[in-house]
Amino acid sequence: MLHRHSSAILDRLNPAQRRAVTTVDGPLLVLAGPGSGKTRVITHRIAYLLAESGGDPPGILAVTFTNKAAREMLERVRVLVPQGNGDLTIGTFHAVCARILRRDGSPIGIPPSFTIADEDDQLAMVRRVLRELNWDEKRFPPRAMLSCISAAKSLLIEPAEFAVRANSYVEERAAVVYPRYQELLVQHDLLDFDDLIMRTVALFREHPAVLDRYRERFRHVLVDEFQDTNVAQYTFARLLAAEHRNICVVGDEDQSIYSWRHADIGNILNFERDFPGTHVVVLEQNYRSTRTILQAARRLIAPNTMRKEKSLFTENDVGERIVVFEAYDENEEAGYVATQIERLLAAGVARPGEIAVMYRTNAQSRVLEKEFLRHRLPHRVVGMRFYERKEIRDLLAYLRLCRNPHDVASFERIINVPPRQIGAKTLADLRQWAREIGVTAPEALELLAEDDDRAAGCPIGARARSALVEFGRLLGILRRASAEMVVARLLERILELTGYRELLDDGTEEGESRLDNVRELITVAEEFSGYGPEGSLAAFLEDAALAADADEYDRASDAVTLITLHAAKGLEFDVVFIVGLEEGLCPHSRSIEDPRQLEEERRLLYVGVTRARRRLFLTYANRRSHFGEGSIREPSRFFRDLPPELVQGTARAVQRPGRSSGSVRQQSRAHSFTDTGSREPDGQQASAVIPLRPGDRVVHPTFGQGVVVSVVDRDGDQEVTVAFPNLPIKRLLASYARLRLVSS
DNA sequence: GTGCCAGGTTTTTTT
């Protein structure tokens, strides 16, 4: 029997969705294809649990992948259940675990005031270990070391065990770094991202009473984007649910694109084995895309072996064909995208905010941005990571130092920012002296500034010393200020007293934009004012440490979105352009060797394709410059899985579809395919034979008819400038552009 | 200690 709330909650759900919402007892695996109403299912399920519980509201834990997803989910639940009864926790794995550890971490030696190490901190620690070991950073790149250590932690492997299990040269080396790295973290009251999960699991395992309390509290556990969880995260969820078994995981292995961050696709493929008796619900109806787009997506993903078979379908219209465009180079590609967008806007097909351009690597956004500026198209680039900008990190370092005077990494980051006559030598001397008298560098500085007795023995020259004293006083002032004012005011005070504002305000455009960023940071900080001086500082830093740039994304401004394929997951747009679909870029050159990584590249493209509601454009270029050097490119092998009947356009990549790119045998034929496709035998290369002259009428496969404006000889080729009606003037290389002479 | 130049490296993806 349903309570009165439930009808609204269950309304407008299809049968599969309804099953996913109402199957609340026992383990449940929801396989949610793209556009199948996944978020809807999750929020309605939570609402259902809350509304159905009557007088005994259950504790619910919902874990998401991003803070943004968590916020959205919370908002949508609130709309469904305005009375908000029950105990609901929604957050990312990291945020939830951080909270648990602050509250209950002391039994395993974690101080409640620990700091979350960012990547800078991590790298600083690894570098320090390398220095101690006398290892060359060139031969043992800190990032590679860190990645190995992170992989180990994702698998819940402690240092001692890792030393035994390492099974490659890099791993062996990382295994040497790991224990010392961990020691340094502990010494500095730091937990890295992986520690947040790993230590929580350790807490649960070593202190069953604590685990029991959380099991008692979270009677229902829900995991979103389950395909992206790593072993540690899954273990965390599994521990919580082991007793009541009320665990619901939602995901789609076809959209697993984070293995490089140690996500384990095995979690989703093995869930049923781990929880016998699991109900499985498959959401197969797509409400997002046209039939053409969905069909293309299905064909694209089909060759993957590590997946469960599904039969996605949609009742939507067939829609337009997919457009494939072959560009001469990345500039022409960007020009094409901009021009097409102008056309779509002019035709009223979509607003800028409903259009996205997606690419494999962030570097690709540059050309696009340049071209969009030229065309005066409103656009925004997602992924210029706010919290990774220098000015933001510097200011956060000041804040962290106010809160935790022993934060050595922050201390060293800003000791000479803005420049205040304290160079590497002075810093080294300070460190040395601090070690001698048995304090941390920031403490030693404090002794100097306060003219403590011990300062007398300080072997630092007068000039450097006075610079240090002044800096020490400054820090003292800021620290005292932090106890009296909320974090937003504190930031303003820092800008003033440190001279940071003048440092940024150098009259350049870049300086102006950096100042804007700082203002933005203060605006964000304002939101924490309610917590009072110290509370706002703590809460703000916690938030900043766990913030991801994808969280920044908001659709408020009506601008075209430029975004990486990874960051596009979870979003949708009327019109999607995916650019740079070339061998070496997508699939990326670093993934081409390994079949597993190749499958992930395919999933990545699948994610991009399935973001589109109505129109999809796929483009590639014949040459592209990379690290300042030009290179010839081949179309992506994935084009071979695109049925030609779904495609419009004359690009060679789809004119001669080879067989699927999925099997090894066919991969070896990649070259023969592109070779035969690269030159049509029907006279299209005539342009290389018949010299073009100004005034000639020509036809371009995509731009249509145009008139040659001028011709310049270039390296034995002709650079032809052509005017096409309604398009910007194009400069093309005759041998590549496949211009056909119509009349002279 | 700072600023400038040469030379080498880079970003694939980010909670």
Add this chain to the structure above:
DNA sequence: AACCTGGCAC
């Protein structure tokens, strides 16, 4: 092409 590093002059 842009960025960081290391070496050098001031």
